[in-house]
Amino acid sequence: MFGNYRLPVLSTVPRSGTWFLRYVFSFVCHLDQGGRLDDLLTGEIVGNPQGPAFDFERFRGGPLFRVAGTLPDDHLFIGHTVCPGFANRTDQPDWWKQGSFHVRGYDALHEEESYRNTPVDLATYDFAPIKVPAMDRAARKGRGAPIALVYRNPIDQAASYFRYCQAHVSPAYHVLRGRPVADMSFREYLFEAALNSYARQFVSYQEQAARYPGLVKLVPYEGLIDRPVETLTALLDHFSATRRPWPMLPAAVRLARKEHMRAIEGRLGRSLDGTRNGRNSQSHMRASDDTEREQPMDPELRDEAVSMLGGMGIDCRLFAWPAQRAPSIRLAYNDEEWHRKRASR
Template sequence: MIEIETPNILGIEFWSGCNLRCTYCPVSDPGHKADEMGADMLDRLYDYVYAHPPQILFLQCGGELTSLKDWVGKTQRFMDLQMPHPTMQLGITSNLQKRLAPEEVAAIARFNYFLVSIDAADEDLQRAIRPPAELRNAVMNIAKIRTHCLAAGTEPPIFRMNCVVSDRNARQLDRVFAFAAALGFKEVYLLDVDETVPHGADGPRGLRHMDDETFLAVLQHIQAGVPKLAANGITFTPAKNFWHTLMLRANGQAADHRFGPGETKVCLEPWTYAGFLANGTVAYCCGGIQDSGIDPAWPIDRQVNCETVRAVRDGLLAGGAAVPERCRTCAFAEKGHVRTLAGQVADLPHIRPDSDRQARSMTFPWTIMPDSAIPSYPDLRTERFRELVPASLFTMPRSGTWYLFYFFEFLDALVSGRPWIKTIHGFEDYPSLGFFKLHMHGIYPGFESAGHPDFVEKWRGMNRDDPAIDASRGTIQQYQDVFCPHLNERARVIYVYRNPLDQIVSAFHHKARHRVELGIDRDRYQTAQVAYLNEYARTEGIDLFLAQFMTFDHMRQRAGEHLLMIRYEDLMADPATMFRRMLAFLGADMDSPERQAAIARALEITSRDQMREFERMRGRSLAGDRGEAGQSHIQSGASGRWQDVVSADTIAAIRARMAEFGLDLDSFLAIPQAE
């Protein structure tokens, strides 16, 4: 049995009344009764928070606080708890429809987080969705709060826009994003309509039930809008129920409420949240786990750890058939393994000791964006992209391609706060890091036009009939003025290359095991593997290596500071140093303690063991390219394995072939040692 000392987030609903009648909210029900929390309960909550301060104290977890008479006086002592507990943060949600008096503005200015409910940037649409809301009231109140803080020399609250997405506003989300930027919001939080609440035949429709054209508009606005939000310093944070439903529908999938052994909902809210409602009910999550039978006379500690929430915690940690019914159908959490949830619970700082902790596993807080939802290449010549460094990151096959991709993908997610990652490399837009990148197997950008004509002609006569050598050709040709350093002074190129003997051996096995035929005779691979490998190495293998490597080597002097070449062996021996070198080369500002911590976390997540766990979690290899189920894309990455299989005759042939281009095989073979 796991109990908590105090929730991370504790909410207090001073009253459940509201001055709006939003079309999707149960408060709009004519039978809704507005309750106000009693003085005795408020006294006991005050004593509890004083003794057990949460990380965030929300002074309204329902209703509209500013419509309560004398709300400032009734909340004053709770706000004053920041004096003995300065690390405790204060939060509030409001529609900001009341014209705030000066004392109300001064009170709100004390909050750390202010969540403003706005669903549209159009006044008529906002009023239709949230009658009788007037946008000008919210705009004026935000201006009053900011003015007060500027005059007082204090930091204003962090303003977050809470937007409920329905078929009413789906086609105007781009305007909502722009409105958030214009008003100086720091975060946009999207929620889905709660369809467990009846809205009538003419009520708003959420993501599951809006028509296909409207749903496509939501996808398009998010794909186009999130980079713009990031460019304006705004974090995009979809609610879990919003993102989960969006991804299911985008992939044409239905929610699966079946749970096998070891499966559960990976949700921490029963351990991290408690909301005390005005009617005496205690809520333990945003998905509907509540207990309305609590005796108000119970100690607050007992209410935080009542039998209802204990049963939910136990059921989630047991998994399978024990997962509570309400949790099974909840869209606010993803299905995962019990080990994952147990590991996350074990990391919580406020958990009471428990003798039966389960094995810890990989903590993975991101949603995976489906391939179908990944946007195509944007126009890279727009003003926004001119402010970022254009980067090309090229690798040889089997030389750290996916390692590099996932490191930068996780790092940007950690720094920017975006809630998803993608799993296909190609074009990545990382405004939080200050660059965008083309990430492929390819030759040096512009080599054929900028290289010496005689050398280029010799190169064209080589065996290079493999798309892995120059998969970037089409994109580079379209955007030569963006990615080619001889045409764009700001362009940067990173090339990671490997000892040719290890690269050839690894690529040979990779092709043979690929789910697609890549020119390897699989019968010969099974019956005469070593002989076949040596034949491949001294012909096609070395020519494919040279066809890519020598374009970078040839351009090295001309490229100067625009080109960074890194040995794969150095990357494996000291990834922290090599990745920091790449980030510095791209001009990314990573000096702050928070960003250094993000680098350390990205390195941890992309360790070999963690990425294999990631493969197991997804049920496929990193690249989705293995021919047999259960095969991993990740191999040992060790240097020198060629010595067990490459013959002396093959080495001599490779040495001679490289010498034709002025390259010395021995210069590639030194194995670095990790410091």
């Protein structure tokens, strides 16, 4: 049903995680409903060989995705937003009520003025309405559709967004309070802007999950990277409200690996997020996203961030704070393949 409060929400703090989830969920729905996907790098045909091919020309990245037939609801929102039901709660902390995000994009469901024409992928129609106030009222009372947040630890998230804002073409991102972000140190950006915005988004899910654990699920980003099939199975089960097999999920994860998505963008001649065109600069996926988890974290910076966030009521025990990172698997293998490769070393 269009426009009612039954809209499941899958929100992410990492930008790269958002697109990976959009690809995987889209591929799972397409394959589950008899479609076909070809691996451009290996030649593997996935799904029904006689089924319809995935239409990348019409893929815009949502934020709504038609999931009827695979999940119980018609649409799924995948993007960045404050947890539904939190914005109209009366027990918000004072710092949340008095603050704001340092840049647009953290709260998509509450930033726009009109939701009558929200872009939809995987559908025969292009747009569908959303009734955000109805969603908020239902979620505040513990009703409505499932909600999940995939979150990264705040320092790594801020470092990634720092680079993103520095390189962005829009002044809305590369200028902060009248200063170019490129002229700021990371410490300045972290403690004067990024941590507060991170906390505003994260605390909304933390508090809603504590109040309604069956409705709101918190998922660490590290699980999505290191155990993608297992983690995505848990997410799909959450949105299905039941445990069920997902036979197409391992193939969807393989198809969504960065090397393959770059090959698709190369064939299209543009980035799938719509920000880049041309054969020489077509991908929106950066190599730094693959390598930054391998770098050690400054323990003093971490402790200072933990102190600041803890003072705002954030439960920092929920974050992964490794002193030395395990190498990233770059979303290339399913769980069984990854363990087999490790065992063979």
